[in-house]
Amino acid sequence: MTSRSHELPELTLLQNQAPPPISPTLLARVKALRPVRPRVPLRTLLAVAVASFVFPLAAFVAYPLRADLDALPPLWVLTVALVWLTGFVVPLTYAIVPRSHQVLPDSTRAVYTALLACLTLVLMGLVFTVDSPGITILPRTTWDGFVNLWWHCISFSLKVSLPAIVVASFLLRWVAIAHAWRLGAAIGAAAGSLSGLTLHGLCPYGGAVHVGLAHGGGVVIGALLGALWLPVLVKPFRSAA
Amino acid sequence: MQDERENIGDTADGRTNDDGRFAADMSSYCDGDARGFEALYAGLAPRILGYLRAMVGEQAAAEDLLQQTFMKLHQCRATYVRGANPVPWLYTIAHRTCIDEMRRRTRSRVRLSHDGELPHEPAADITGAAEAERASEDDTAVARGLAALASLPDPLRQAVVLIKIHGHSSAEAASIVGTTVGAIKVRAHRGYVALRRKLLAGAGTPTEATLVADEVTAEANP
Numbered sequence: 001m002t003s004r005s006h007e008l009p010e011l012t013l014l015q016n017q018a019p020p021p022i023s024p025t026l027l028a029r030v031k032a033l034r035p036v037r038p039r040v041p042l043r044t045l046l047a048v049a050v051a052s053f054v055f056p057l058a059a060f061v062a063y064p065l066r067a068d069l070d071a072l073p074p075l076w077v078l079t080v081a082l083v084w085l086t087g088f089v090v091p092l093t094y095a096i097v098p099r100s101h102q103v104l105p106d107s108t109r110a111v112y113t114a115l116l117a118c119l120t121l122v123l124m125g126l127v128f129t130v131d132s133p134g135i136t137i138l139p140r141t142t143w144d145g146f147v148n149l150w151w152h153c154i155s156f157s158l159k160v161s162l163p164a165i166v167v168a169s170f171l172l173r174w175v176a177i178a179h180a181w182r183l184g185a186a187i188g189a190a191a192g193s194l195s196g197l198t199l200h201g202l203c204p205y206g207g208a209v210h211v212g213l214a215h216g217g218g219v220v221i222g223a224l225l226g227a228l229w230l231p232v233l234v235k236p237f238r239s240a241a
Numbered sequence: 242m243q244d245e246r247e248n249i250g251d252t253a254d255g256r257t258n259d260d261g262r263f264a265a266d267m268s269s270y271c272d273g274d275a276r277g278f279e280a281l282y283a284g285l286a287p288r289i290l291g292y293l294r295a296m297v298g299e300q301a302a303a304e305d306l307l308q309q310t311f312m313k314l315h316q317c318r319a320t321y322v323r324g325a326n327p328v329p330w331l332y333t334i335a336h337r338t339c340i341d342e343m344r345r346r347t348r349s350r351v352r353l354s355h356d357g358e359l360p361h362e363p364a365a366d367i368t369g370a371a372e373a374e375r376a377s378e379d380d381t382a383v384a385r386g387l388a389a390l391a392s393l394p395d396p397l398r399q400a401v402v403l404i405k406i407h408g409h410s411s412a413e414a415a416s417i418v419g420t421t422v423g424a425i426k427v428r429a430h431r432g433y434v435a436l437r438r439k440l441l442a443g444a445g446t447p448t449e450a451t452l453v454a455d456e457v458t459a460e461a462n463p
Contacts, residue, residue, distance in 0.1 A: 011386055011405060011406050011436075012406075013382050013383050013386060014291055014294065014295050014383060014386050014387070014390075014402075014406050015288070015291050015406055015407065016287040016288055016290075016291045017287055017290040017291045017294050017300075017303070018287065018290075019282070019286035019287050019289075019290045019304075019307060020304045020307070020308075022282060022308075022311070023308040023312075025308075025312070026308060026311055026312050026315065029312070029315055030275050030278050030279075030315065031275065033270075033273050033274075033275050033278070034273055035271065035272050035273035036271050036273075036318055036319040037271075037319060038268070038271050038318075038319060038320075038321045038322060038323045039319060039320050039321065039322055040322070041322060098322060098325065101324065101325050101326050102322075102325055102326065102329065102330070102416070103320065103321055103322050103325045103326075103327060103329070103330035104329075104330055104333060104416070106416055107419055108415065108416075108419060108420060108421055174316070174317035174319065174320040175320050177313075177317070177333065177334060177337050178333055178336070178337050178419050179419045182419075
């Protein structure tokens with residue numbers, strides 16, 4: 001407390017109040033107390049990461065790597081892959097793991113990271129995409145051609161995001177007591193980034209617009225999906241509490 | 242004044258030790274020891290009740306919310322991370338419970354407590370003066386403080402109560418309310434300035450009080 005508040009004794013008097021006795025309902029519950037296992041945030045993080053990896057791993061098994069991979073600059077391939085991976089790890093960690101000695105994750109920090117991931121990854125696709133002329137398949141420049149491919153890659157992103165959001169909503173059902181949409185946005189953005197990383201290795205189509213708006217757009221769509229659905233999925237638990 | 246300063250200094254200095262003790266109590270509570278819960282209730286319920294009273298204004302409603310807060314703590318105790326400080330977490334639960342209650346109030350005119358009884362309303366005598374006016378000097382000061390707080394917009398009130406009254410750091414208060422550190426600092430400052438003007442003005446004229454409230458509302462919602 002700052003010394004300035006001593007100018008106002010009314011505020012000092014409001015600090016503490018004599019509490020009433022514990023209510024009979026609560027007392028009865030406490031008397032029937034059973035041990036519980038406290039949450040281990042890293043375990044939650046691992047579980048959500050595993051759920052996120054299910055579809056990308058299946059895709060890597062089912063589909064061949066992009067044909068132009070050998071023709072692209074290795075440094076660019078590696079750098080871009082690292083940026084996508086960072087877009088997965090950082091928002092997911094901030095959405096699940098609290099700051100030191102805290103119980104709840106910092107939802108403000110999580111949502112800002114999600115926003116940063118969306119902007120960075122869309123812009124990276126639009127500005128820093130490298131193609132290999134003659135090998136990389138460039139989408140047709142018509143609206144139909146763009147939309148079809150856009151939906152193809154966005155639907156891939158949805159398949160990565162959905163399991164992550166569902167698993168996270170179950171594991172964070174008692175944690176997301178406030179601003180669940182922020183945590184959802186960060187988890188969705190993380191899953192979208194993972195889908196972007198997968199598409200970076202699998203999608204045979206290039207072109208800055210396609211990579212920026214379809215692969216990077218997957219991060220935005222994932223964040224929106226998480227922001228909309230996580231609060232809905234955890235609501236029954238919040239009401240029950 | 243000097244004594245007050247020393248007392249509050251002690252509170253601020255002792256917070257770290259208290260927080261460690263509360264973390265140990267919370268751990269034993271999770272391990273199934275009811276004494277851990279009792280220690281938490283004894284140590285934290287006065288603070289939480291003070292916060293809720295400052296937020297909702299009514300003692301009975303605040304006490305009801307306090308029970309709900311601890312019921313939620315009991316329900317979601319497995320969420321606790323061993324070794325973490327449970328105090329900001331409990332404040333967050335209280336804050337969300339309070340917000341839910343305020344929303345419920347706006348939807349419903351008649352409000353019942355969990356026991357099915359009507360909540361306490363301040364009684365008025367035949368002249369219409371509130372019961373609080375006849376209470377002791379401290380009660381009068383509390384009533385004045387609550388009235389001044391009630392005149393602040395919600396975001397400013399939350400910030401003032403958490404930072405200026407309950408002594409939370411800006412980072413903790415921001416985490417409890419769910420905003421940025423910068424925003425909570427600005428809200429606490431604006432709220433405190435408005436509150437100070439209002440309280441130091443003593444029985445300030447209604448016109449002045451209205452002006453302050455309007456100014457603060459305009460600053461909070463540009």
